[in-house]
Amino acid sequence: MPDGSGSWNVILDNIDMLLKKTNDIKLTIRCNIDKTNKNDYQVLKEKLKTKWGEHSNYYIYPAVLRDHGTDHSSQCNFFSNQEASEFLLEESIKNNQVTYFSLHPPGCVATQLNSYLIGPDGEFYKCWNDLGRTDKVFGSVFTPYKINQKFIFDYIISPSVFTDKNCQDCVFFFVCEGGCQWQRLKDMEENKPISTCVFAKNQLTKYLEAYYSQKMAKKKQDFYD
Ligand code: SF4
Structure with a gap:
């Protein structure tokens, strides 16, 4: 307060x-x-x-x-x-x-065309991590026709899971959002890659076993109910 x-x-x-x-x-x-x-x-x-x-x-x-x-x-x-x-x-x-992995399109506020954050002075941002950073403002509600379009498209399509070779070869391709786009852009600018992979990738076998046990326990429970 x-x-x-x-x-x-x-x-x-x-x-x-x-x-x-x-x-x-x-x-x-x-x-x-x-x-x-x-x-x-x-x-x-x-x-x-x-x-x-x-x-x-x-x-x-x-x-x-x-x-x-x-x-x-x-x-x-x-x-x-x-x-x-x-x-x-x-x-x-x-x-x-x-939960089992489900198919969903990649993305968050940063990669969706019509999703923005609006700061207290009406300024537009593309990601929560940028809020308050003047160098990351790309427009304003008060000047809607003056938008930095390159900035928006950098967030939306460059880089992405669709162009990342690791993602193209990855078993999680269809169920992973591709991780944090803000981090991907930062990595690209600084050329210092940091993993943006879905956390389950670190222990897939454990994850699937846990899912299986949970499902079996539920089946057993349903049987006795
Ligand atoms: S898990 Fe990692 S490599 Fe695989 S699709 Fe997701 S971000 Fe790409």
Whole structure:
């Protein structure tokens, strides 16, 4: 809060209000995770379930934090790709939510043509990581005909899973979003590739075994019900 006090209760009260008022808005709560709070995620999840259990229109998910301030995302409190992969698989197993890979088109806000972020002064950005960076502004709601189109197309099509040789040869091609486009662009500019691969790739066998066990357990359960 501007006066330095915490915003926890304010956020919870606001969510409370929203959930009581309508079922029409699906609320997604992103919980940022790194090594320092990885054990708190489950606790928070249980707390929120106790609080809002009867509401089905909210969903909480763990978002693995990345260190965009350095060249490597495995430093200090940040997970390495392997650690992130292990954490996410463990969480899915604990919650019976190991999902099978599904076909979906690659992309996020950064790679979709009509998705933008609008800053407090009406300025346009293409990615959350750029918010507040004046060198990443490509237009404004106040001057809609003055848009830096090259900037947009850099984000949308250059580079992409479709042109990346590793992706073309990868078994995950049709089920992977190709990872963070912001990171891909950064890597291209700096010529320092960092893996943007889907976390499950780090332990595919474990992942598939967990999915199989979960499916078998459910079948058994259905049989006895
Ligand atoms: S897992 Fe990695 S190599 Fe495979 S399609 Fe995704 S980004 Fe490309």
